[in-house]
Amino acid sequence: MSSVKEVAKRANVSVATVSRVLNNDPVVKQSTKEKVLEVIKEMNYKPNLLAKNLRKQASKTIVMVLPAMSNPYFAEIARGAQAAAYDFGYHIIIGTMESKRWILDTYVNLLKTNLAEGMIFVSSSADRELLQTLVGDYPIVLCTENYPGIGATCVSIDNKQAGYEATRELLRRGHRSIAYIAGNRQSSSVLGRIEGYKEALIEAGIEYNPELVAGSKNNFENVTEAMNGILGKGFGIDGVITHSDLQASYILKGIKENLIPLEASIGLISFDGTFIAEITNPSITTIVQPLYDLGYTSVHQLVLKLQNDLAEAPQGVVILPHELVIRET
């Protein structure tokens, strides 16, 4: 219930002075500043940010949209994002889509109703069309995807290179017929990795066979289905690359439960580098992405945009390093 007005009265100053103290405006005399601060403490006064936000036309809030939280991959990105938001003095609302496209609108409305100042889309949470309509009006950052020229800052790893390295590793071990379980959507990360996969194969003198590539969601049934779809074509698969740790763990599970006719000793490399790859048996060789940093950097880039309210902010691409970590598969 307490307000600047009451603080002002109790401190025998005007509301303006109280406000100045709150925003430590250097023009207020030291003695009155102390007096006001004392009253503030006495009354246990906290400014009403609803009022402040209205007057300043800024909520100091940003939004990050993730496809889902159940995948530790996204959880780790979210962790980095939260840390950055805190560091830069912003509130962050982290929302998940859970495969329901229309939920996106509720988050976009946070921008349109002035509750949020900027937005980060992680992975393929937003399609190109939506992005196009937003990019002109609001500061937008894409995390883990890279759509050049779309007018949003993109923060990701070099997916093509990563796909190349994963494939090279399997080739180095002598695998020749490598299946690729890709992501569910035709996002830039999915396509980029496949590009790298293709390049490594060709470089090794192996023909790229699209029949060995199948998209899949992050659930057991889907992965099993996709894998068996490829196996059913009879190309004698001896290696597998998956778009995520989770998919790889489901492949191992499928093998163990005799739902996927492969040996557990097959060459298997996944992307992400979450703890999942460490707790499976066998543990999984992965391309480790700097997930925390991806989240952190995305927020940082967004904050930069918000602060240079001019379109001065870098609209470009930020590429973070990845790393191939060899484990048991």
Next chain:
Amino acid sequence: MSSVKEVAKRANVSVATVSRVLNNDPVVKQSTKEKVLEVIKEMNYKPNLLAKNLRKQASKTIVMVLPAMSNPYFAEIARGAQAAAYDFGYHIIIGTMESKRWILDTYVNLLKTNLAEGMIFVSSSADRELLQTLVGDYPIVLCTENYPGIGATCVSIDNKQAGYEATRELLRRGHRSIAYIAGNRQSSSVLGRIEGYKEALIEAGIEYNPELVAGSKNNFENVTEAMNGILGKGFGIDGVITHSDLQASYILKGIKENLIPLEASIGLISFDGTFIAEITNPSITTIVQPLYDLGYTSVHQLVLKLQNDLAEAPQGVVILPHELVIRET
């Protein structure tokens, strides 16, 4: 930039009428309502919620604080919470503590500065003292913990019963010397489960030995240390119960890597029922908690409190059912 004032001008009505249309107040004549709606669509007008929130003294926002997001356990609770927030028309800010006590204050400040209307603490994210100071001033819900008489609604499973059932299952299989890797803090859920463990032992004529119980965080090093601490006492452990799936997965990992001197065939039961228990090899027998529902119900309870602004809202305890799911361990 558009505001009610501009809409009013374009529609030849007053701001009051526009506002009434926005809140579909039935007193406005159908024809003017349509006219206003048309102008709104034309101008692509969206109300500024910063202004609305200030005037209404309500942000329609709640906060949920989790210890961390990296554990799928919490991610699933968060998922349920988000769904409920959406269903009941609230915004939700989900924050994690990441073991840093002081971060809590930033979330509590959302309440104190009117940015949020109520708060949910999951697991042991808030200590009793903090809760005491908040419960009088704000609507609070505790999720997965149960502190009777604290003035907050508590939503959880029956931890004592669950601990009892887990222990009974191992006893049924003939295990007699059962170690208990508990949670890190002395929270009600941790203590409740140990109560059940104790009760089942006594019922089976086995003396409760506190030396077989050790707390541990959710990381590999800590779990290994705790487990080996117990094993070092030479009680011939033949069964283990852990507070979380993650801990259990780390025990399996420790065994596999020969860091924990136990057989993989040991009796092992954990709590939670996340997908982790399904992707390990062997898969883990767990007490499955209704995580999504715990999150959903917590938000629902909070919303009830917010709507009955009287202290009419049920201050009690909501107990959700758990289930023992037998897998390979």
Next chain:
DNA sequence: ACTCAAAATGTAATCGATTACGAAATGATG
């Protein structure tokens, strides 16, 4: 056509902070 209650709309205050602008206090200087 007149009355008057009901229906529809408008005027202006309000939420609680920030801030442009102007006024007052201060104090150094001649």
Next chain:
DNA sequence: CATCATTTCGTAATCGATTACATTTTGAGT
């Protein structure tokens, strides 16, 4: 002590919506 530049502070407008209250319009009834 008068002057005037600096400091310091206060008044009132403002952000954009909601809403109490006042006012006008409408239309049924006579």
